[in-house]
Amino acid sequence: MKNAFVTKEQIEEIVKTYPTPFHIYDEKGIRENARKLYQAFSWNKGYKEYFAVKATPNPTILRILKEEGCGTDCSSYTELLMSEKVGITGHDIMFSSNDMPKEDFELASRLGAIINLDDYTHIDFLNETCGVPETICCRYNPGGTFSISTTIMDNPGDAKYGMTKEQLLKAYPRLKAAGAKHFGLHAFLASNTVTNEYYPTLAKILFEVAVEIKEKTGINLSFINLSGGVGVPYTPDKEPNDILAIGEGVHKAFDEVLVPAGLGDVSIFTELGRFMLAPYGELVTKAIHEKHIYKEYIGVDACAVNLMRPAMYGAYHHITVLGKENEPCDYTYDVTGSLCENNDKFAIDRKLPKIDMGDYLVIHDAGAHGFSMGYNYNGKLKSAELLLCEDGSVKQIRRAETPADYFATLEGYWDV
Numbered sequence: 089m090k091n092a093f094v095t096k097e098q099i100e101e102i103v104k105t106y107p108t109p110f111h112i113y114d115e116k117g118i119r120e121n122a123r124k125l126y127q128a129f130s131w132n133k134g135y136k137e138y139f140a141v142k143a144t145p146n147p148t149i150l151r152i153l154k155e156e157g158c159g160t161d162c163s164s165y166t167e168l169l170m171s172e173k174v175g176i177t178g179h180d181i182m183f184s185s186n187d188m189p190k191e192d193f194e195l196a197s198r199l200g201a202i203i204n205l206d207d208y209t210h211i212d213f214l215n216e217t218c219g220v221p222e223t224i225c226c227r228y229n230p231g232g233t234f235s236i237s238t239t240i241m242d243n244p245g246d247a248k249y250g251m252t253k254e255q256l257l258k259a260y261p262r263l264k265a266a267g268a269k270h271f272g273l274h275a276f277l278a279s280n281t282v283t284n285e286y287y288p289t290l291a292k293i294l295f296e297v298a299v300e301i302k303e304k305t306g307i308n309l310s311f312i313n314l315s316g317g318v319g320v321p322y323t324p325d326k327e328p329n330d331i332l333a334i335g336e337g338v339h340k341a342f343d344e345v346l347v348p349a350g351l352g353d354v355s356i357f358t359e360l361g362r363f364m365l366a367p368y369g370e371l372v373t374k375a376i377h378e379k380h381i382y383k384e385y386i387g388v389d390a391c392a393v394n395l396m397r398p399a400m401y402g403a404y405h406h407i408t409v410l411g412k413e414n415e416p417c418d419y420t421y422d423v424t425g426s427l428c429e430n431n432d433k434f435a436i437d438r439k440l441p442k443i444d445m446g447d448y449l450v451i452h453d454a455g456a457h458g459f460s461m462g463y464n465y466n467g468k469l470k471s472a473e474l475l476l477c478e479d480g481s482v483k484q485i486r487r488a489e490t491p492a493d494y495f496a497t498l499e500g501y502w503d504v
């Protein structure tokens with residue numbers, strides 16, 4: 089059973105000021121979850137979460153997370169600028185590069201961010217653009233497949249990210265020769281894992297590499313970055329991850345591998361995005377059309393522009409019809425948006441209560457990789473983002489786009 093964090097009465101009040109569709113975030117949920125994460129890793133003295141900005145790039149959200157002790161994980165020029173704007177700079181930024189232009193490296197360097205190098209050839213590129221900083225991280229790709237016990241979770245061998253182990257073993261000494269003094273190791277091997285085993289399994293792999301780096305190069309790592317990938321249960325039948333158990337699993341691997349190797353003062357970093365925000369953001373939309381042809385369709389005022397995951401990956405997002413939480417789900421609908429694309433469906437053959445025109449639908453788990461993946465296809469405009477504050481009040485934290493925003497980059501026709 090998944091419950092919306094807003095009620096029909098609340099939404100009826102909110103739409104008097106902010107019309108649907110909009111994304112709404114739950115400040116209380118965000119803060120409580122962040123505190124639990126810090127509790128899970130409190131055994132590690134240098135622990136820090138660098139929130140993956142791409143999941144929910146809104147300065148108000150970043151400020152809330154900053155207040156809970158988080159930094160940012162940035163991967164572009166504008167994400168760096170947004171981070172700077174909310175006062176997150178220096179080593180509170182992880183700059184996870186992959187195919188970065190030099191301007192991005194230069195800004196990361198100016199802000200004093202920790203640069204996470206994606207490739208061996210980027211050592212020269214960095215040296216030529218802004219120099220090798222004192223603190224530097226390298227991204228690892230072990231190749232092959234990544235499994236937890238007998239289940240294949242993902243295929244790092246097909247992923248564009250990271251360096252081979254041989255490259256890592258050459259990279260650290262070269263970085264040291266170029267002036268680096270503090271070193272980190274990073275890997276992201278599987279996405280949206282709904283198992284308490286992902287981080288501990290990944291941690292053990294990285295910890296063993298850290299020991300090998302120490303043995304072969306004499307370099308002691310200062311931090312190990314477990315990156316993102318801890319997921320959320322999008323479907324109501326799945327159990328959510330237990331972050332306290334995950335933290336304990338990493339602790340155990342730490343005590344087994346790093347401590348005996350004399351690496352017991354390594355800091356653990358994470359770069360969670362989805363886990364930090366997905367359940368605490370909902371897309372609220374209104375039923376505006378119903379259509380009866382070969383199937384039953386409910387047309388809503390949001391579309392894939394507001395939440396792309398169902399159209400892009402066939403992702404399941406749970407839907408609650410507000411005010412009908414306890415009614416039987418005895419109707420079967422496709423819930424669609426208005427794009428001229430047949431994949432613009434939030435749900436296909438979904439069992440829901442009878443939907444009447446004007447009903448408000450909450451699309452769950454839209455708080456990460458939701459608004460941020462938005463685009464402007466069909467000239468559709470991006471929605472507003474609202475914050476349900478801890479005290480129950482509602483604040484607009486990004487206004488909806490207007491046609492003037494859409495036309496603003498065109499030359500010669502619109503002087504708006």
Ligand SMILES: *Cc1c(COP(=O)(O)O)cnc(C)c1O
Binds near residue numbers: 143276361
């Ligand atoms: C996307 C990304 C993350 C966050 O991933 P989630 O699945 O949202 O946890 C973290 N680090 C890097 C480098 C990423 O690209």
